[in-house]
Amino acid sequence: MRVSTSEAAVRERLTRALRERDAEIADRWVELQLEQALLGTDISEAELREEADALIDALVPGLESGAPVDRVVTSNSGLQEAVVRLSMRRARGGATPTVTSLAVLALKEALLKAVQRETRDAEELFASAVFINRLLDVAGALSFETYVEGREEIIRRQSQQLMELSTPVVRLWRQVLAVPLIGTLDTARTQVVMENLLQAIQDHEALVAIVDITGVPTVDTAVAQHLMQTVNAVRLMGADCVISGVRPSIAQTIAQLGIDLSAILTRATLADALAAAIKLIDGPGPDGDDGEGR
């Protein structure tokens, strides 16, 4: 019997096993995943089988492409896509990254079992095992990477959504707008708030904008600076700005920090701010009316 442990021979033997025993390998892989409870979610056996067929089908052209063993998975787009799709599905289903990559790595055992049917030679089996390991370690790592990327994508999207959600501009009264701020006011938030507010001032022809900071837990110099920028921008649009929701602890802290907000109209509560705003728009204008014909 010809004994060959060269990489080309090992690759050829594995390719043949994949071709001839694809159903067997897929069965074994699904079985292993079910056995080891590597799913963490309720993926049906049919779905598993579908995943397995897709990945095993993609392995053959991957191996035949002649790419170095540790780059087979990443250089073949079909194969890469199969691993990525599998990992994404698991991530969405709530499986942990460890479980997901272990599920991919379980394919090693299924492949080796198929090779074992072809040969019993220890040398050949060893060479095949090394080859399969190097081939699929990359797939495990890729699966982990995909998982992390998927999660990060979700986090990015959520923080973006949060930023949009948490800065609504509401119309409180004729020509009076309010922005109830919740959470921290960093540079990015300030930008969003300012854009929304200035746009709304234009859309509603508002004369007063109330920025309510009841929901801002900490007002430090950076937050104060952002508030002042917002007030300045509102004034440039010809509207007035009132800051409301200045709680006792915040007032004391701002005073102690030495921030001068005396140029800005501030009120303790949103109700006070609305009263002040109504006074501002109803106040004696040049022609005595309530600003209707601005």
Added chain:
Amino acid sequence: MALPGESALASWGRAVPTSAEEGAPAPSAHVVRTEEDLLTVRHAVRAATVEVGFGLVDQTRVVTAASELARNAYVHGGGGTVTIEYPRRPGARGLRLVVKDDGPGIADLDAALTDGFTTGSGLGHGLGGARRLMDEFTVQTGPGEGTVVTATRWTAR
């Protein structure tokens, strides 16, 4: 699994109580590398002030001071660490912030503590303001030496 040395140290710590009263929480360190880390620091300090038993006004003061100091470390020092400690003295509990960075340091400390002085685009009230918000305040710095700000607030003064 704990190393033998570690467990020995831990039991030694329990067997021989220091001058601090029973149950002072262990210090915790927080890394400041991004603007989001400032949020984490504020949350940690807020929780610590509650733990020490500060009232709402003092909570706000300490969190604000921590926010200023951490931001300084982030903006001027290129990132650093904030360590929260729980010192004790007879009749009072305290909260100490040790904010450390390896940045360029502060060349003129007196100027930096003056209101309105800024080398960046801020308001220039951060350092001086933080000093006014805390009871004890020391700065170790020098050109090229980085900066360590140690600030403490006590429950009873």
